[in-house]
Amino acid sequence: MKSDLQYYLSNLRRDLPASIVVFLVALPLCLGIALASGAPLFAGVIAGIVGGIVVAWASGSHLSVSGPAAGLTVIVFNAIETLGSFNAFLLSVVVAGVFQLVLGFLKAGLIGAFFPVSVIKGMLAAIGLILIIKQIPHATGYDTSFDGDESYMQETAESSFFELVDALEGITPGATVVSIIALLILILWETKLFKRFNLLQLIPGPLVAVIWGVAYNSLTLQYAPDWAISQKHLVSLPELGSVANFIDQFRMPDWRYLLNPKTYSIAATLAIIASLETLLSIEAVDKLDPHKRIAPTNRELKAQGLGNIVSGLIGGIPITAVIVRSSANINAGGQTRLSSFFHGVLLLVSVVFFGGFLNQIPLACLAAILLQTGYKLAKPKLFVEFYHKGWNQFLPFAITVIAILATDLLQGICIGMAIGIFFVLKANFHAAMTLTEHGSHYLLRLHKDVSFLNKALLRKYLSAIPNDSELLIDGNKALFIDQDILETIADFLLAAPDRGITVEIQGFNAYCPVPSSGH
Incomplete structure (x- = not known):
């Protein structure tokens, strides 16, 4: 048995080579997600650094990247606006971390099993659509709402849509060229043709998109200033x-918001x-792990x-285990948490x-990366797939998407959960028991x-059940039978x-x- 060292x-x-690939994928995503948030x-x-240096060793997973x-992004964006300052939001991040610690000690690692897959997929698809709506203005170089911060979206989906329309009318040529070519690079990098070249697959598509943007702007600043990005x-x-x-760049939480209910x-x-x-x-990640190791969810x-x-205390946005970077890690040959x-x-x-060098990267490059991310989360194929699964899967999925776009993430998930639970109960209602008939013989099976x-x-x-017939009630497959069910059957036995x-x-x-027989 080898020692850990x-x-x-x-x-x-x-x-080590896998870490370089993950870094090249993570850097533009860290910047882009902060931008969208x-x-x-x-x-x-900061969040990416904490996810790598702190969470990697605290986690029980060897291959997940946080x-x-x-x-x-949607929650963070709305939360910063609700609280009124980023430093106030950092306090919510710290408190959220405390809540997660408590969930871990309460062994709530099975929480994910209580959410229907259709609702989770609907949530991710809605997030994908919101990312696309939010990033198109960045991709086109829309100027109107850049007031010193990196974001411009309003609270509601309706105002976001109108801003999207305005963005399409206020296109900046340089940013648009950069984002379109960056998107083409990202798309080509995942085609079968490009995957044939092992050397190209060692270089992440997002890095190539970023290099393209930097090179474009350097050249246009020198030779065609009108096409350069400001x-x-x-x-x-x-x-x-x-x-x-x-x-010195660290930002501390605003502790004055400790008594603000919105913080919690x-x-x-x-x-x-x-x-x-x-x-x-x-x-x-556990399913993708070639060694089939199972990560302890409560420890996670x-x-x-x-x-x-840690992230909230030093000025970082919230972190989670993320499948895109984790997949990149596994595909690049990563073996351990190193x-x-x-x-x-x-x-x-x-x-x-x-x-x-990082300050030479156009925001349009990051927008292209996030547009691709949004598309992957909300692929048309996903909607078709759920449609073919039947209405009990498609309706919770579609309603979750619509509800999130029409309200916000939390309300949308609650609506989706209500619909999902309704269909689960409906399915269980009909699947709990079956009655079959063969002549005057009946079989009532409890499942x-x-x-x-x-x-x-x-x-x-x-x-x-008609008169003068035979009934077999089979409960061999039933794991649990409620007392109300037993009493209903008992009443039937008497009659x-x-x-x-x-x-x-x-x-x-x-x-x-x-009944008492007197003895």
Whole structure:
């Protein structure tokens, strides 16, 4: 049995190259997600660093990568606007981390199992559509709402839609060219033709898109200034040059908001959605892991809680385990948590010492990356797939999407959950028991759990049994039979002889009070 040190060292030759790939994928995503969240760009990088350096070692997963998640952008954006300042929002991030720690200690790692897949997929599809709506103005260089911050979206989907229309009328040529070519690069990089070249697959598409944007703007500034991208449409990070300057960029939570109820409602929302996204990502990573290792979910919640506490305390946006970077890690050959850790180290080194290069990146490049991310979350194929699964899957999925777009993420999920639970109950209602007929012989079979909700259906089936027939009630497959069901069957047993019905019971004992016979 190898020691932990030997185990990590033996996999270092594969983990180190994988960490470089994850870093190159993560850097533009960290910046882009911060941009979409209405947070300072530096906050996205801090979250990525914490996800790599802190969460990688606290987590029980060897291959998952944590960092800022696209799934939280809408919540973060609205939360910052609701609280009125980013520093106030940081306090909610810290409190959300505490909530996640508590969930971990309460062994709530199975929370993801209680959300129907159709609702989760609907949530992700809605997030994808919102990302597309929010990023098109950045992709076209729309100027109107750049008032010193990196965001411009209003609270409601309606106003977002009108801003999208305005953006299409105020196109900036340079930004549009950069975003269109960047999108083409990202699309081509995933085609079968490009995947044939192993050398090209070692270079992540997002990195090529970023290099294209930087090269385009450098050339146009020199040879065609009218087509160049203005400074306000470039990444704007402080050029640090030292660790001390990096530490000076940290932002502390505004502790004055400790008594504000909104701090805790936002924190609860963050904790629930971040935990759910983490658990779903961990489940997906476990399925992708070539070694089929299973990550402990309760430990993962604690790790994410610790990560969010640290991130919030030093000025980072919320983090979760993220499937895009985790998939990149696995595809690049990562074997242990070292690859995630080193990607965090590379993020730290890049912002400390290479800020000048990062500030040459057009926001249109990041918008292109997020447009592709949004498309992947909301592919038309996904809608078709759920349609073919039937109305009990498609309706919760579609209603969740519409509800989130019409209201907000939390209300939309609640509406989707209500619809999803209705269809689950409806399916279980009909699947709990079946009645089959063969001549004058009837078989009433109880399946899995039979609750009081099925009493009306049971009475319907029992009343359908004709006089002078035989009935077998088979409960061998039932894991649980509610007392109301047992009493309904017992009442039927008492009345059956008067109708000439012979009843046999298998697999359970019905409660049947026997009248006193005087002895």
